[in-house]
Amino acid sequence: MEILGGTIVTPYRVLKNWVVLTEGGLIQRIGKDLDHSRGEDKIDASGKLVLPGFIDVHVHGGGGKDTMDATYDALNTISMAHAKGGTTSIVPATVSAPLGQIVKAIEAVKYAKEKGTSGANVLGIHLEGPYLSAAQKGAQDERYIRSVSLEELAELTKYARTIKAISAAPEVDGVLGLAREMSSKGILMSIAHSDATIYQVEEALEAGFSHVTHLYSGNSFVKRINAFRYPGVVEAAYLFGELSVDIIADGKHLPPYLIKLIIKNKGINAVNVITDAMRAAGMPPGNYKLGDQDVIVDQGVAWLPDRSAFAGSVSTMNVMAKVLAEDVGLSMQDVARMTSTNGASLLGLRNKGVLSEGKDADIVILNKDFSVFMTIVGGEVVYKTG
């Protein structure tokens, strides 16, 4: 395949009018004056942006389906719904639920990863919950929030090769043990739905936590205990260089000024974009379920029924890239880092997240208005407009 005439964002360079050649699922060449006379599979990207495909390490659903549906069909639908938004790799996320349901979801993801999907690649699973703080539950179902038991730890350890990330609250009983066990197996441990003080975050760092899930959503702030102030998870995220963070850049969860504040303090390489999308991504407004919970989709975001909090986003990655470029004012190079390069490095993927010779041919081509023109996964077109 030859992609011609576009503006290529690698994201280390911006190359106008260069050519991307792919072969055997890999990027074979990126060059200025390549011989493209062979005439096979030419894609005209004139006036468009060519970026590394988006990598979403935290996505619950899309196209009407949810990871907790725990079927291949649901995961395939989610992979397609997000490929339409330019995403080439996803890590489907669970919610707090009985262990049996979580294990079913893990089994389905394991199968989808092996079999392959028609849209974005399924890389593995992200366990969000059930080891969370009820005080910061957000849209997580409190009935299923609990501490870590030895039986559950033993069961989850069996699936360590399928689990890519765990979002948990470090102050919950047993979570530090879980973090030591899972981080030693290369699984990303991320602080989430946590009411921890900064002193508890120190212990979390020692146990292997290295990331904070959706900063500002379900994280503690500075609080007063007996008149004394205790910094929380948000302050710890700013203070500790060891912690990277992710943001939901749908323009609803975080206003542009907060995104600017986060980037200014953490640096562009430590801020990763996730959709945290639920099943209504790519679907019309209305009433939907998040796990067992009812949620309302309205004004481009999911809400709890009493509208006290957001319950996940319904945006795809291209919408987030648009918010970052147009509302936050970032360069396309920075947008590409936050939507692809950083996700690849969080998961330790050396073959993705950059447009460079020898890397996987996972590519998104965007129109000037950030609508998706084409999504390419492993050198195959999985989505094309119209």
Ligand SMILES: [Zn+2]
């Ligand atoms: Zn969450």
Ligand SMILES: [Zn+2]
């Ligand atoms: Zn989530």
